[in-house]
Amino acid sequence: MSEQGTNERLQAFRIPSLPPDFYYIPDFISAEEEASILQKIPSNRWTHLTHRRLQAHPSTLTKSNTLLAAPLPTYLTSSILPRFNALSIFDDTPHQAPNHVLINEYKPGEGIMPHEDGLAYAPVVATVSLGGSMVLDISAKADGHQENFELPARIFQEPRSLLITTGSAYCDLMHGIAAVEVDEDLGAGSVANWGLLGDKEGIEGMSGRSVRATRVSLTFRDVMRVSKAASKVLGGLGRR
Numbered sequence: 608m609s610e611q612g613t614n615e616r617l618q619a620f621r622i623p624s625l626p627p628d629f630y631y632i633p634d635f636i637s638a639e640e641e642a643s644i645l646q647k648i649p650s651n652r653w654t655h656l657t658h659r660r661l662q663a664h665p666s667t668l669t670k671s672n673t674l675l676a677a678p679l680p681t682y683l684t685s686s687i688l689p690r691f692n693a694l695s696i697f698d699d700t701p702h703q704a705p706n707h708v709l710i711n712e713y714k715p716g717e718g719i720m721p722h723e724d725g726l727a728y729a730p731v732v733a734t735v736s737l738g739g740s741m742v743l744d745i746s747a748k749a750d751g752h753q754e755n756f757e758l759p760a761r762i763f764q765e766p767r768s769l770l771i772t773t774g775s776a777y778c779d780l781m782h783g784i785a786a787v788e789v790d791e792d793l794g795a796g797s798v799a800n801w802g803l804l805g806d807k808e809g810i811e812g813m814s815g816r817s818v819r820a821t822r823v824s825l826t827f828r829d830v831m832r833v834s835k836a837a838s839k840v841l842g843g844l845g846r847r
């Protein structure tokens with residue numbers, strides 16, 4: 608996101624105290640939209656891993672990290688893409704729009720090891736959370752210098768929220784989710800996006816604890832390398 612692309616509205620959601628280019632927006636989608644998306648995720652496309660299950664739309668990348676061009680399903684785009692556009696989130700990526708969505712589902716006690724998302728994608732991830740809350744742990748890479756910021760840090764993601772990770776936050780940091788059933792010690796001093804949360808009171812009422820429920824995340828990305836070959840073949844067949 609360039610300075611021009613980053614509009615005023617987005618600046619209000621920047622997570623202070625962290626390296627630049629994390630933005631957190633609570634209540635990005637409505638409860639009705641959340642329920643509708645959850646209900647439309649196909650039950651027969653999951654790949655099961657030890658600590659989560661996932662599916663990729665429109666498809667998994669090839670071995671050379673190429674996306675075979677195909678549209679995203681409309682249930683993932685109809686309410687969400689116009690809002691991304693209004694915030695100029697993908698204005699500076701090669702295709703100026705997300706072309707790939709990874710859906711991850713975590714049951715209580717599941718998580719994902721610290722990692723970085725790498726070079727197959729433009730350095731912008733927009734993550735919509737559905738169903739449950741959890742803490743995303745942010746840490747510096749072993750070789751990274753981030754003296755001005757307090758790392759590791761924690762970002763609390765509520766259901767229906769959007770987290771944008773871009774710029775150096777994408778390139779220089781790692782993220783992971785602890786495999787726990789309860790996130791603890793949540794408060795103003797320990798959660799980087801505390802001031803931006805939609806429901807701090809709910810956490811305070813639980814003395815800084817948040818019990819995990821099943822969480823589904825939609826990670827929207829722009830894959831750099833796209834092949835039109837497959838769609839040409841299919842289009843050609845379709846015309847016959």
Ligand SMILES: O=C(O)CCC(=O)C(=O)O
Binds near residue numbers: 711719724734782
């Ligand atoms: O579920 C999330 O929010 C994180 C998923 C993730 O890091 C990934 O798919 O690369």
Ligand SMILES: [Fe+2]
Binds near residue numbers: 722724782
């Ligand atoms: Fe990731």
